[in-house]
Amino acid sequence: MTIEISMIVPVYNLEKFLPKCIDSILAQTFQAFELILVNDGSTDASGxxxxxxxxxxxxVKVIHKENGGVASSRNAGLDMAKGKYIGFVDNDDYINEQMLELLYTNAMKNNSDMVACDFVKVNEDQLVDRKCASDDYKIQHFTNIEALHQIYGTNALTFICPWNKLYKESVFQDIRYEVGNINDDETVVHKLLDKSEKTTYIQTALYYYVQRKDSQIHSLSYSIRFGAVSALKDREVYFRKRKLTSLHQKALKHYMEKFFWYYFLAKSDSTDRRQALRVMKRSFDRTLFYLLLHKEMGWKQKVMCVIFCVHPSLFERINHIPTKKRQLT
Structure with missing residues (x-):
């Protein structure tokens, strides 16, 4: 059987959820796929x-590796994949039984480099009919530039997250997830969308995104916040080098807003993170020149950016930023 699709599932310590995830993939109406399970050093029975x-x-193929995080697991799966298309599922989520068929059919019909569908958030114990899928849905097609603008729109997460899509394997050529950054999807999405000459969006929910109380995305870890700021900074630089002016303006403003929010949340926390904060600030300082050239930022915002770079404490006093210690939210 020709392998048309390689489905990659990073696996780590979620034996309770794993069977439902795997079963939903093996039950697909489209069968010409391989399933690559990447066991990332699990300490429970997941392996x-x-x-x-x-x-x-x-x-089903299995990779056993030392723990290195989701990004390293996705990369290991990509290195092993033989399919013409690539897909991801997180090991606590599951998919509609028609998902691969609908995505693959549209990819072939429209010669799309990427095909995305909607996702729906579900509770851990929620009952979902995985067999039925609506046939009443709209389809949109985007050029690479049009798709990149979507990551700043109201439906941004649909285009940013890695697991509700099929990608031509060529899209991942020379692109891998950034190991060590918990926000690994943010580190590559702009590169992938930029390489996709045609992205197709199917407006029907085929991916079930499980909401767990102990999920890493809901944790208060400052590394998640710092990782996000780092990824947004890299994206700003990417658009600047690509001379995509409109996207660079959006990326620059987005980076600035997230930087200030997470910087002062981390600064007010009780844990000593001075070194990490210094690294963040140096990165922001190098961005000041481009912020001052931003066409949509007012002069007051630009003055505040200058004040922050020169005298952060004065910036805090002017903006009445609380100095009491509190946790990240």
Whole structure:
């Protein structure tokens, strides 16, 4: 059987959710795929579960590796993938049984480099009919530039997240997720969309995004916040070098807003993060010149940016930023 799609699932310590995830992929109406389970050094029975599935179904391949995070797991799966198209599913989520068929059919029909669908948030124990999918949906097509603008729109997450899509394998040529950055999807999405000459968006929910109380995305970890700021800074630089002026203006403003929000949240927290804050500020200082040239920022905002670079404490006093210690929210 020709492998048309490589589905990659990073696996780490969620044995409770893993069978539902894997079963939803193996039950697809489209069958010409391989399923790559990347066991990222799990300390529970997840690794054994992966091996058990591989013994029962020849489409399942397993990679066992030392713990390195989701980005390293996705990269390991990409290095092994043989499919013409690539897809991802997180190991606590699951998918509609028609998802691959609908995405693949539209990719082939429209010669799309990327195809995305909607997702729906579901609770851990929520019952969902995975067999039924609506056939009453709209389809939109975007050029690379049009798709890039979507990451600053009201439907941004649909275009940013990695797991509700199929990608031509060529889109990932020379692109890998940034290991060590928890916001790894933010580190590559602009590069992937830029390489996709045609992105197709199917407006129907086929991916089930499970909301767990202990999910990493809901944690208060400052590394998540700092990682996001770093990724947004890299995106600003990327658009600047590509001379995509309108996108650079959006990226620059987005970076500035997130920087100030997360910088002072981290600064007011009780944990000593002075070194990390210094690194963040140096990065912001190098951005000041471009902020001062921003066409949509008012002079007051620009003055505040200058004050922050020169005298952060004065910036705090002017803006009445609380100095009491509190946790990140």
């Amino acid at each position: 054994e579960l992966c091996d058990a599935y591989a013994k029962r179904d020849k489409r």
